[in-house]
Amino acid sequence: MNSPKSLIPAWQTRLFAVSVFVLAISGLGQMPLFKRYYIADIPGLAWTADFFVQHVLHYVAAAVFLALVAYWAVIHLRVLSRTCRITLWGRLRVAAVAALIGSGFFRVLKNLPEWSFSPEAVMLIGWSHLAAALLFGVLALLARVSGNSAYVTPRFPE
């Protein structure tokens, strides 16, 4: 049978976790906090206050994150959805990820010299990306502590 396990190997989930971790750190690092709160003073962590390093990290981690999400979405639609369904906690987190990707898309667009948005739109893009990240973080935490971290569950339990 095509189980989630056989189609989504452990290295992928581990890579996903790493990309989320790097996205969270480099996302926080976009804000001028690591210097204010002495993190950048810790030997070896001076880079956390380098906004250009953080920006490049965020883009690289986002590329990994997007590749995995796209891969899993296709696998789910084409194969897994026949035998598995997405759990409630899965649905919530998928919605948060969709909001993150959507707002992130516009943020990347805004950073290209060819695109300009109104002040209100720029604010909306920035704030919704932050809100989506916060939402995903809270949901991921709640899912884990409540023991509901699985995204999918078999439709026909054996």
Next chain:
Amino acid sequence: MHDVKDGAVARPSTLSRRTFLKTAGVVGAAAVLPMNAGSVGAAGRPEELATVLDISQCIGCGACVEACREINGHKHPKPEKPFPEMFPKRVQAEDWTERRFTDDRLTPFNWLYIQTAAGEWNGKPFELHIPRRCLHCQNPPCANLCPWGAALRQADGIVRINEKICLGGGKCRDVCPWEIPQRQTGVGLYLDLMPRIAGNGVMYKCDRCYQRVAQGHEPACIEVCPMHIQHIGPRSEMLELARKLAADMDGYVYGAEENGGANTFYVSPVPFDVLNATLQTGPGRPHLKPVQDVMAKAENLTWALVAAPLAGIAAGLLTGARAMAQKESGHE
């Protein structure tokens, strides 16, 4: 990319004011409408506005500095005192209210100042005055990297900071190659959020008189200058003018390539590295050094953000097809 060949270009007569008004009017009315062919950029949208400053003509009278303060005074900070205490202790308040009349550097109350370069070049003494303010970069790190959506670049190329939501973290100043934006503590949205632990006021800089420009007027500093050293208009025309002025005086242009291209071109009869060596630089007093495009790396990575999900989809389709085939042919 922004390279334009120097050479014999006919000097556009009185172009700046006329085309500027045309550009400004349309950009102001509808930021996305295409305009007359001459000022529509390659992407089919109105071209950004740029300024040319012929510093060989500046007499350092300071009329532009005065005009900037007067016209934009209503946008200057009105901080509330006492300032909330900030945590941790290392976070210092930046207060300019006692020094609001300082005019020999950039401050939240002074978005333009006159820098003077004096020395000797080619065996001849020179003294040149350089009006300094934000250069309005084409790919501005201050706006791209603002995490809060407060700094932005308009379709007409004006880069400004939305003072209603700026938290004064000062990242825009840290990432600006010239450290242009200036902070005033005790004002802005951070006071309504968590003033002790995040934010520190509002960042201020030249906003190219965006309200005046939207109404088809010139920025105050340009209009008031008795020597007419500044011109404003579509970028390509301004660049052409800058190159022409430079060629006429056997001089140099600063801003065309700096930071990947700015929308401010200084024209000088003396090389900019020579000027820079004589300048007094430091906080609020920007340099005139060559500047690499600081956004280039991240911009080049944009392709990865497009390619990655496509690769994911392709891999998913392949694996999916293989899984289906395996299932149909009966083996696990």
